[in-house]
Amino acid sequence: MVTVIALKALVIWAGILVLAIANGLARESLLTPAFGTPTSLVLSGLLLSALIIGMAYVSLPWLQISRPVQFVIVGLGWLVLTIVFEFSFGLWQGKSWPELLAAYTFKGGNIWPVVLAATALAPYIAARLRGWA
Template identity: 75%
Template sequence: MLTVVALKTLVIWVCILVLAVANGALRESVLIPGIGTPAALVLSGLLLSILIIGVAYLSFPWLRISGPVQLLGVGLGWLALTVVFEFSFGFWQGKSWPELLEAYTFKDGNIWPVVLAATVLAPYIAARLRSWA
């Protein structure tokens, strides 16, 4: 059975997922045609990182956690959900392992690893911004 914190963590991650999908739509429909793929990937990755930290910041009073172990646990939980989603969605689209793993490189402006680092660190950063950690 999910604990209250785990359930809240999942709800917050779903909000992050919605923002990530919207960010991807913005990247594909506006940024890439306007500024090209490498610049669009960098800008989109930075925007998504900021959005994730912003969601963590706004949700922290509701989540009610503190302490490095809980902060790390939430961040790692979000990371695990994100990676499982990415690989599941990619396989569903018929992508191969090499295609999926290419996102984890810095090729052609892709900064997905930075977004993943922001995902893990977002709870800690949010706590620091709120002076809770």
């Protein structure tokens, strides 16, 4: 059963990844030209956080977990996958470690740490919204 839950959680995370890429494209093509970088980063971060929690809310019945510890484990799994992806993709693009780590500060409107917190807490928040936790 644990393997099935892990595979389902991975599929959901892949959906979150698609949402994150679409969010980034929308930020760069629509929000940044309209509002500038700092404002677009805040709006994009808030939108992505809401999308992640929404994805967790919609997918929770399919995931078939019900214990608070399971919500936490899935959320932490999504967090680890996200961080590994971000660093791997950034390094593949030729970014330096200081460039990659800059995303973890709140400079210039960047709220990436908030998005990471939303990712980790999304299953638990979704369960609370559904009245399950």
